Amino acid sequence: AVVSTQSGHYGRVTELERLKHKFPIIGIAETNIQSEESSVYSIANYNSFYKSANENKCKGSGVALYIHVCLNAEMNNDLSIVTPNIESIFVTINHSPKPIYVGVIYRPPSGSPENFLSELTSIVEKLPKNNVHLMGDFNINLHNQKRKKYRLRLCVDTTA
Numbered sequence: 053a054v055v056s057t058q059s060g061h062y063g064r065v066t067e068l069e070r071l072k073h074k075f076p077i078i079g080i081a082e083t084n085i086q087s088e089e090s091s092v093y094s095i096a097n098y099n100s101f102y103k104s105a106n107e108n109k110c111k112g113s114g115v116a117l118y119i120h121v122c123l124n125a126e127m128n129n130d131l132s133i134v135t136p137n138i139e140s141i142f143v144t145i146n147h148s149p150k151p152i153y154v155g156v157i158y159r160p161p162s163g164s165p166e167n168f169l170s171e172l173t174s175i176v177e178k179l180p181k182n183n184v185h186l187m188g189d190f191n192i193n194l195h196n197q198k199r200k201k202y203r204l205r206l207c208v209d210t211t212a
Contacts (some may be wrong), residue, residue: 060177079156080141080191083114097121103132103141115141115156115188123147129138131155131175137163140188150183157188165192173207 078095079202083102098118113134119125124146131142131153142155155175159168168190192204 064204074120076123077154077185079154079187080118081117081156081203082112082157083116084112096185099125101125101127101141101143103134103139104112112160113139115139115158117141117143117154117156119143119145119154125154128153131178133171133175135163135167136160137167138175150180153179153184155184155186155188157186157190159191161187161191164211169204169207172204 067176073095078098082097083093095118098120101117101119103115117125125143130144131140133140135158139158139160140155142153144153145152157172157175159165190204194204
């Protein structure tokens, strides 16, 4: 599941707790909080991983992952970044026989779409070719931005 908490509506996360289906992985874009505040938003039976919101923004920033405790996950700092163009958080789930990589990507609308695609490509090139799951809010209108849609698809299809 991926959740956007735009405008600070973090209540959507607690709504997930009421669902009958328990997602093993929950990704969140626009957390609007710093990593130090993450313990305030705990979900029973989940480990949380946060990448702090961009210090220069008061809202519409920050990414997080909640991983069910039955999965052995570790933060992947090499792939988790915050720039004006992209925010990402990745964990590696140690699962036999091969690890699984899970990431949340967020493109702030104020950032450059071209720089976002370039930075996303750099991240994706570091990932293995299999067992990768990406989710998030790319803020690219796939219905009317043919060139950006093509570059986004090319980035994901050819490198992961």
